[in-house]
Amino acid sequence: MKKYLPVLFVVIGLAVILPTFFMSSEPEKLQLPDSLKGVFIDSPPMPIPEFTLTDQDNKPFTKNNLRGKWSLVFFGFTNCPDVCPTSMSVLNKVSKLEGIPKDTQYVFVSVDPNRDRPEKLKEFVSFFNEKFIGATGTAEELKKFEEPLGVIYDFEGDTSSDEYNVTHFAAIYIMDPTGNQRAYVLPPHSLAQVGEAYKLIYQHYK
Amino acid sequence: MRFLILALLIFTSFSAVSEGQLVLENGWVRAAPPMAKNLAGYGELGNNSSQSISIVSMSSPFFKKVEAHKTSFVGGMMKMQQITNMQLKPGVIFKFAPGGMHFMLMKPNRAITENLEVPIHLTTELGEKYTFYFVVKK
Ligand SMILES: [Cu+2]
Numbered sequence: 001m002k003k004y005l006p007v008l009f010v011v012i013g014l015a016v017i018l019p020t021f022f023m024s025s026e027p028e029k030l031q032l033p034d035s036l037k038g039v040f041i042d043s044p045p046m047p048i049p050e051f052t053l054t055d056q057d058n059k060p061f062t063k064n065n066l067r068g069k070w071s072l073v074f075f076g077f078t079n080c081p082d083v084c085p086t087s088m089s090v091l092n093k094v095s096k097l098e099g100i101p102k103d104t105q106y107v108f109v110s111v112d113p114n115r116d117r118p119e120k121l122k123e124f125v126s127f128f129n130e131k132f133i134g135a136t137g138t139a140e141e142l143k144k145f146e147e148p149l150g151v152i153y154d155f156e157g158d159t160s161s162d163e164y165n166v167t168h169f170a171a172i173y174i175m176d177p178t179g180n181q182r183a184y185v186l187p188p189h190s191l192a193q194v195g196e197a198y199k200l201i202y203q204h205y206k
Numbered sequence: 207m208r209f210l211i212l213a214l215l216i217f218t219s220f221s222a223v224s225e226g227q228l229v230l231e232n233g234w235v236r237a238a239p240p241m242a243k244n245l246a247g248y249g250e251l252g253n254n255s256s257q258s259i260s261i262v263s264m265s266s267p268f269f270k271k272v273e274a275h276k277t278s279f280v281g282g283m284m285k286m287q288q289i290t291n292m293q294l295k296p297g298v299i300f301k302f303a304p305g306g307m308h309f310m311l312m313k314p315n316r317a318i319t320e321n322l323e324v325p326i327h328l329t330t331e332l333g334e335k336y337t338f339y340f341v342v343k344k
Binding site for chain 2: 086162
């Protein structure tokens with residue numbers, strides 16, 4: 001009997017460790033219905049490094065702010081008249097849906113920090129929803145956040161004037177409570193598309 | 207006599223309207239935060255006449271500049287471009303809608319508040335002027 005004791009320990013050990021290992025590992029990748037266009041899931045989530053931006057109240061907004069909650073993040077600039085307001089009002093409607101966590105954060109990140117000072121960000125985001133967060137920062141800090149997400153943009157026109165336009169990647173990012181990218185939704189955005197995608201992704205990966 | 211001329215003027219202006227016909231339906235401007243420097247107008251612009259109509263300029267008393275723009279998405283990249291040759295063939299309707307074409311309204315000179323009716327003037331190649339009203343809403 002003594003001879004088998006170590007084996008028994010190993011077996012018991014494995015029986016305890018293996019299930020926790022599988023439980024904490026990545027679930028099988030969610031298959032979305034074909035009717036949901038432009039939604040891409042990261043399995044496993046795309047890691048985001050630490051970054052420090054400034055929010056609409058002049059407080060730091062870091063990767064820590066993304067931890068512990070789901071977040072929907074959109075990059076743009078407040079002078080954008082067509083696409084950004086459309087996506088922001090879609091986010092406002094999403095925030096009122098059933099079946100998604102009530103503590104979801106909605107974050108607008110400006111890629112145009114020269115024009116979008118915190119006061120302006122505050123006015124912009126609160127126009128859509130009082131609870132929305134606006135953030136921006138130095139080019140260097142923005143880059144840390146944007147690069148892994150694949151946010152690219154280009155300033156068009158005279159950037160020393162205030163009339164230039166920003167061509168930008170306009171996806172909505174779904175960030176999981178580890179603060180990493182779980183999915184993104186390509187524009188043009190609609191409530192049906194973003195709402196349904198977020199619901200299914202949250203239910204599957206929560 | 208004066209009455210006759212007036213009646214004639216009204217008559218001809220009516221017939222001009224039914225001939226050189228640009229029509230706009232469901233015109234609206236997306237309400238924006240007070241600090242917004244650019245707003246977008248939408249609606250369906252149609253040509254009810256039997257001739258092509260070219261729009262050569264646009265303006266609004268409430269804005270410094272008005273242009274027709276088109277938003278396009280290339281692999282998720284949002285790009286905005288001016289439409290310079292706004293020609294509507296007979297029967298054609300241009301749908302100005304979010305994420306597609308819009309009237310780009312730049313630098314407002316007054317508060318653009320909800321329910322306000324924003325006049326936009328369109329001038330055609332033949333020098334005809336049209337004024338359409340766009341209501342501000344969320
Ligand atoms: Cu535009």
